[in-house]
Amino acid sequence: MAQLKPIEDRVLVKVLEAEEKTAGGIVLPDNAKEKPQRGRVVAVGNGKLLGDGKRQELSVKSGDEVIFGKYSGSDIKIDGDEFKVLRESDLLAKIG
Amino acid sequence: MAQLKPIEDRVLVKVLEAEEKTAGGIVLPDNAKEKPQRGRVVAVGNGKLLGDGKRQELSVKSGDEVIFGKYSGSDIKIDGDEFKVLRESDLLAKIG
Amino acid sequence: MAQLKPIEDRVLVKVLEAEEKTAGGIVLPDNAKEKPQRGRVVAVGNGKLLGDGKRQELSVKSGDEVIFGKYSGSDIKIDGDEFKVLRESDLLAKIG
Amino acid sequence: MAQLKPIEDRVLVKVLEAEEKTAGGIVLPDNAKEKPQRGRVVAVGNGKLLGDGKRQELSVKSGDEVIFGKYSGSDIKIDGDEFKVLRESDLLAKIG
Amino acid sequence: MAQLKPIEDRVLVKVLEAEEKTAGGIVLPDNAKEKPQRGRVVAVGNGKLLGDGKRQELSVKSGDEVIFGKYSGSDIKIDGDEFKVLRESDLLAKIG
Amino acid sequence: MAQLKPIEDRVLVKVLEAEEKTAGGIVLPDNAKEKPQRGRVVAVGNGKLLGDGKRQELSVKSGDEVIFGKYSGSDIKIDGDEFKVLRESDLLAKIG
Amino acid sequence: MAQLKPIEDRVLVKVLEAEEKTAGGIVLPDNAKEKPQRGRVVAVGNGKLLGDGKRQELSVKSGDEVIFGKYSGSDIKIDGDEFKVLRESDLLAKIG
Numbered sequence: 268m269a270q271l272k273p274i275e276d277r278v279l280v281k282v283l284e285a286e287e288k289t290a291g292g293i294v295l296p297d298n299a300k301e302k303p304q305r306g307r308v309v310a311v312g313n314g315k316l317l318g319d320g321k322r323q324e325l326s327v328k329s330g331d332e333v334i335f336g337k338y339s340g341s342d343i344k345i346d347g348d349e350f351k352v353l354r355e356s357d358l359l360a361k362i363g
Numbered sequence: 364m365a366q367l368k369p370i371e372d373r374v375l376v377k378v379l380e381a382e383e384k385t386a387g388g389i390v391l392p393d394n395a396k397e398k399p400q401r402g403r404v405v406a407v408g409n410g411k412l413l414g415d416g417k418r419q420e421l422s423v424k425s426g427d428e429v430i431f432g433k434y435s436g437s438d439i440k441i442d443g444d445e446f447k448v449l450r451e452s453d454l455l456a457k458i459g
Numbered sequence: 460m461a462q463l464k465p466i467e468d469r470v471l472v473k474v475l476e477a478e479e480k481t482a483g484g485i486v487l488p489d490n491a492k493e494k495p496q497r498g499r500v501v502a503v504g505n506g507k508l509l510g511d512g513k514r515q516e517l518s519v520k521s522g523d524e525v526i527f528g529k530y531s532g533s534d535i536k537i538d539g540d541e542f543k544v545l546r547e548s549d550l551l552a553k554i555g
Numbered sequence: 556m557a558q559l560k561p562i563e564d565r566v567l568v569k570v571l572e573a574e575e576k577t578a579g580g581i582v583l584p585d586n587a588k589e590k591p592q593r594g595r596v597v598a599v600g601n602g603k604l605l606g607d608g609k610r611q612e613l614s615v616k617s618g619d620e621v622i623f624g625k626y627s628g629s630d631i632k633i634d635g636d637e638f639k640v641l642r643e644s645d646l647l648a649k650i651g
Numbered sequence: 652m653a654q655l656k657p658i659e660d661r662v663l664v665k666v667l668e669a670e671e672k673t674a675g676g677i678v679l680p681d682n683a684k685e686k687p688q689r690g691r692v693v694a695v696g697n698g699k700l701l702g703d704g705k706r707q708e709l710s711v712k713s714g715d716e717v718i719f720g721k722y723s724g725s726d727i728k729i730d731g732d733e734f735k736v737l738r739e740s741d742l743l744a745k746i747g
Numbered sequence: 748m749a750q751l752k753p754i755e756d757r758v759l760v761k762v763l764e765a766e767e768k769t770a771g772g773i774v775l776p777d778n779a780k781e782k783p784q785r786g787r788v789v790a791v792g793n794g795k796l797l798g799d800g801k802r803q804e805l806s807v808k809s810g811d812e813v814i815f816g817k818y819s820g821s822d823i824k825i826d827g828d829e830f831k832v833l834r835e836s837d838l839l840a841k842i843g
Numbered sequence: 844m845a846q847l848k849p850i851e852d853r854v855l856v857k858v859l860e861a862e863e864k865t866a867g868g869i870v871l872p873d874n875a876k877e878k879p880q881r882g883r884v885v886a887v888g889n890g891k892l893l894g895d896g897k898r899q900e901l902s903v904k905s906g907d908e909v910i911f912g913k914y915s916g917s918d919i920k921i922d923g924d925e926f927k928v929l930r931e932s933d934l935l936a937k938i939g
Contacts, residue, residue: 271814272841274806279840303437303448310840316803323412326370334367334448336437341783341816341839352783352814352839359437359448360375360406361368399533399544419508422466430463430544432533455533455544456471456502457464495629495640515604518562526559526640528629551629551640552567552598553560591725591736611700614658622655622736624725647725647736648663648694649656687917687928707892710850718847718928720917743917743928744855744886745848751910752937754902759936790936796899821879821912821935832879832910832935 271345273312273352278327280306280335282349303359304337306351325355332362367441369408369448374423376402376431378445399455400433402447421451428458463537465504465544470519472498472527474541495551496529498543517547524554559631561600561640566615568594568623570637591647592625594639613643620650655729657696657736662711664690664719666733687743688721690735709739716746751825753792753832758807760786760815762829783839784817786831805835812842847921849888849928854903856882856911858925879935880913882927901931908938 273279283305308331314322327333340353367375379401404427410418423429436449465471475497500523506514519525532545561567571593596619602610615621628641657663667689692715698706711717724737753759763785788811794802807813820833849855859881884907890898903909916929 270843272843274813274838274840275836277839303439312840313806316797317412326409333370334439343783343814343839356371358370359373359439360370360408363366363368399535413508422505429466430535452467454466455469455535456466456504459462459464495631509604518601525562526631548563550562551565551631552562555558555560591727605700614697621658622727644659646658647661647727648658648696651654651656687919701892710889717850718919740851742850743853743919744850744888747846747848750939752939754909754934754936755932757935792936793902796893823879823910823935 271310271343271350271352273310275312276315276323276325276355277312277352278308278325278333278355278358279310279343280333280340280351280353281309282306282351283332303334305332305334305362307332309350311355327355327358327361334359334362367406367439367446367448369406371408372411372419372421372451373408373448374404374421374429374451374454375406375439376429376436376447376449377405378402378447379428399430401428401430401458403428405446407451423451423454423457430455430458463502463535463542463544465502467504468507468515468517468547469504469544470500470517470525470547470550471502471535472525472532472543472545473501474498474543475524495526497524497526497554499524501542503547519547519550519553526551526554559598559633559638559640561598563600564603564611564613564643565600565640566596566613566621566643566646567598567631568621568628568639568641569597570594570639571620591622593620593622593650595620597638599643615643615646615649622647622650655694655727655734655736657694659696660699660707660709660739661696661736662692662709662717662739662742663694663727664717664724664735664737665693666690666735667716687718689716689718689746691716693734695739711739711742711745718743718746751790751823751830751832753790755792756795756803756805756835757792757832758788758805758813758835758838759790759823760813760820760831760833761789762786762831763812783814785812785814785842787812789830791835807835807838807841814839814842847886847919847926847928849886851888852891852899852901852931853888853928854884854901854909854931854934855886855919856909856916856927856929857885858882858927859908879910881908881910881938883908885926887931903931903934903937910935910938 271279308327308329310329311325311327314325317323335351335353335358339357340351343350343352369375404423404425406425407421407423410421412418431447431449431454435453436447439446439448463471500519500521503517503520506517508514527545527550531549532543535542535544559567596615596617598617599613599615602613604610623639623641623646627645628639631638631640655663692711692713694713695709695711698709700706719737719742723741724735727734727736751759788807788809791805791808794805797803815831815833815838819837820831823830823832847855884903884905887901887904890901893899911929911934915933916927919926919928
């Protein structure tokens with residue numbers, strides 16, 4: 268899964284079952300207005316360029332479980348699994 | 364409830380009953396144009412990246428009671444309770 | 460009234476009677492295109508974050524009488540009185 | 556007239572007769588696409604906050620005769636006279 | 652003509668006959684998609700405020716012949732002649 | 748292929764077969780909402796101008812295999828092959 | 844042709860035949876979604892103002908052959924030939 272390297276502030280996320288309860292009992296309702304979805308980060312970009320020529324450090328890393336809007340980002344299928352390429356700012360929260 | 368860690372300038376807020384009067388007598392009318400809602404902050408992000416590579420410090424913290432537009436942010440249900448993930452700039456005011 | 464603390468560059472304003480003439484004879488016509496309204500500032504935020512990590516100082520303070528567009532900001536009712544939470548940039552002018 | 560203090564980069568302008576010729580013979584046609592209007596500045600704001608915490612100095616001052624788009628800004632009536640609260644950038648030019 | 656002083660990055664331009672050929676043979680077709688028009692600069696603003704509190708220097712000056720989009724800016728009539736108040740960035744090119 | 752030099756932060760990409768599986772088994776579904784497409788970078792621009800007058804360094808280089816939205820950028824045909832000129836920010840991820 | 848001097852980051856481009864193959868075999872298809880067009884730069888502006896008061900240096904110069912979106916910029920006819928005034932960022936790539 269490491270062969271996809273997101274660009275800039277993007278992250279590659281494996282989409283997890285939306286209905287499935289997390290250990291902490293979080294439910295992401297399918298009928299919510301913005302339909303947040305759950306996923307696991309599998310790769311992160313090198314960050315956006317800052318004004319001084321350095322790149323930002325992303326606040327998530329591989330392995331993090333995250334939630335994000337269902338209609339955010341781009342869908343990609345790898346070996347039958349669904350993935351998303353999202354900008355970090357499309358992520359709502361880390362779980363755990 | 365601490366297992367959801369908002370990203371950047373986002374906050375996780377437990378939605379409180381809109382009709383309920385606060386100690387100070389604040390009523391958030393259900394028929395107002397922008398329908399402000401009341402909630403309690405349960406987790407805050409690490410702040411947005413500033414130009415110099417540092418991150419901003421949010422002006423609310425866990426435990427703060429806040430009001431915000433009813434249609435702001437994303438709805439999440441945890442163990443039957445309703446939560447919102449909001450950007451700090453979606454918050455209108457702290458109560459108390 | 461001090462128990463509502465606006466966030467960032469927001470101000471809490473008690474809405475005054477629009478038809479009432481001010482001491483200086485200012486009339487805010489009800490049929491004007493943008494319908495300016497009159498109010499008294501009762502609380503101000505701590506200002507927006509500046510690039511250098513400091514916060515701006517707002518140019519209005521509690522007690523100031525201000526005018527603003529009728530449809531700006533969010534309506535809140537406290538003990539039967541009408542209030543607005545507005546961004547400072549939604550304010551048009553201070554009176555007096 | 557000095558009791559209205561515009562906020563930030565706003566100016567308070569007394570609207571002058573649009574049809575009236577200026578000394579220099581300027582006519583602001585009533586049927587023009589953007590309908591520029593003529594007025595006299597009666598109060599100016601303290602300027603927008605700059606990045607370094609200072610405030611800009613406005614390029615008009617009380618007494619200046621200016622032109623601006625008819626549909627710019629907010630209308631206010633004081634003692635029967637018509638005024639506008641405009642942002643400085645809504646002003647097109649100074650006369651004289 | 653010098654009695655109109657444009658604000659910030661604006662310029663006052665006397666509109667020239669669109670059909671007329673320039674010395675260099677430039678034709679500004681009346682049926683082009685964006686309909687560029689020809690004019691002569693008669694006054695320029697003091698430039699936009701830069702981050703450090705200085706003002707930019709405009710890249711056109713009084714007397715310059717310029718072209719600009721027919722629908723850019725605001726129309727003003729002075730002593731029977733047509734003028735435009737345009738932002739410098741609405742200008743496409745200087746002629747000559 | 749080196750005779751096309753993209754401007755600023757643009758890259759020239761040879762479009763690869765969308766249906767074709769990559770070595771890592773990545774499938775880019777033709778019926779996905781944003782329809783990501785696969786391609787090989789053949790030329791990159793000199794980067795956007797930064798605030799200090801330097802130019803950014805792009806995070807992809809010639810030879811990189813990338814994915815991007817099907818409807819991003821501009822299509823160009825060279826000797827019967829399809830190419831895209833894309834901004835770097837239109838790229839979703841590098842493969843490999 | 845040197846009598847038209849583009850403003851800021853604009854370039855003056857002589858439009859070349861779209862159907863014509865370039866030496867390198869580049870075809871710019873007339874039926875492409877964004878319809879890139881080919882042209883030769885005949886004049887460039889002095890660049891946009893940077894934050895420090897200097898002006899950017901454009902990355903194309905007179906004589907460069909470029910491609911750009913057919914619907915970008917403004918059309919001008921000079922002595923029967925078609926020209927475009929484009930912003931540098933409307934240019935997709937240099938040829939050769």
